[in-house]
Amino acid sequence: MPQISVNQLFSDKGEKLGLTWVAGKGGGAKLLTSDTVQKLSLALIGYLNFVHPNRVQVLGCAEMDYLRSLTPEALNQSVNNLFSTELAAIIIANGETVPQLLKEAAERTLTPLFTSHEQSPDMMNILRHYLAQVLAESTVRHGVFMEVQGMGVLITGDSAVGKSELALELITRGHRLVADDVVEFYQISPDTLEGRCPEMLQDFLEVRGLGVLNIRALFGEDSIKLKKNLRLIVHLEKLTEKTMSQDRLQINAFSQQILDTAIPEVRIPVAAGRNIAVLVEVAARNHILQLRGINSTQQFIERHDRMMAEDKYAN
CATH class of the missing domain: 3.40.50.300 (P-loop containing nucleotide triphosphate hydrolases)
Incomplete structure (x- = not known):
């Protein structure tokens, strides 16, 4: 079955996407596999989704604004729920500031957390094309x-x-x-x-x-x-x-x-x-x-x- 690790993804596309690895470096061996695409409830890559989380969660301006609008209790609950799923990585795009709560959760669960100044739609297009190629x-x-x-x-x-x-x-x-x-x-x-x-x-x-x-x-x-x-x-x-x-x-x-x-x-x-x-x-x-x-x-x-x-x- 075709598969790729987060380490390999970062090595192949980190420079092009301007990725900075800020937390969860111990989780680089997490895998993205081709059968992930077949799961209706688990998309391979997408925007922040608490109901059906994607394997790679991308947070842009709208997603970060939503998180900032939550009360501390609601934010803490949402982050805990998010990191309890089959996450492979999280990417915060558009140069958004990373909340400390996300960093701590990424370190605790060994989930790679990246930041980038690239626009989230452009980043998702590049990642989707890349993953379609390597996981085919x-x-x-x-x-x-x-x-x-x-x-x-x-x-x-x-x-x-x-x-x-x-x-x-x-x-x-x-x-x-x-x-x-x-x-x-x-x-x-x-x-x-x-x-x-x-x-x-x-x-x-x-x-x-x-x-x-x-x-x-x-x-x-x-x-x-x-x-x-x-x-x-x-x-x-x-x-x-x-x-x-x-x-x-x-x-x-x-x-x-x-x-x-x-x-x-x-x-x-x-x-x-x-x-x-x-x-x-x-x-x-x-x-x-x-x-x-x-x-x-x-x-x-x-x-x-x-x-x-x-x-x-x-x-």
Whole structure:
């Protein structure tokens, strides 16, 4: 299960958010996990909420004004109730002064307490995006992941079918490499998969006969993309009698399920004399058209049916 500690959050985003750790430093090992997002009564991050507390509570001007309006008895009760929940951290934004009562409760319960001069809405947007990235469910797929025509395309197929050679040709045509051989996919939203390359393999492409190539060094910075959302899978398969007899109109579309998302799949038979790089480029362009509601196959079928009907009535 993906998880991140408060220590890691502070290390990654503390400087950008201008965070100062003022109390509860003994609680840095507290964890934020992906299953927190699934609990309806426990949001991952949000403004001060005494009824359904968030794992990370953010206090802005309005929240601090509310706390200052409470009587000492009511404030003490509210703070005790707040720190008795599954808190991971509290952030006081907008440069607000930290009440001594909050500091004491944070130290007593070992709950990290931060301050920042950043505006609370901006801070929450940054934190939500960051946590969505690091806590996303993930999986690994074998293939070559590229940006083709500005779209994330995963090239798959059996060993020695020509995936790396195809990727190399696409790179020479101006497209960009994300990952070769091992691709990590993260479910960053209900319908979005983000593909990334493991750090050890970044920039490298292995091609039979040439060995391991440093694509960034060979083709420049523009030949590499660090991450990309997956939109299309291109599966390479050797040309056989079976593939020859497949539906050439592609009326029944293929797809592949990765985590919670169904990704459209195009299957391209590989044979001598076929320019696979051009076919992949056109497959990407055609998928972009389909996303805009333009289906060439359906247009052809409708035209065919219309002309057949006209001939029937003419006779």
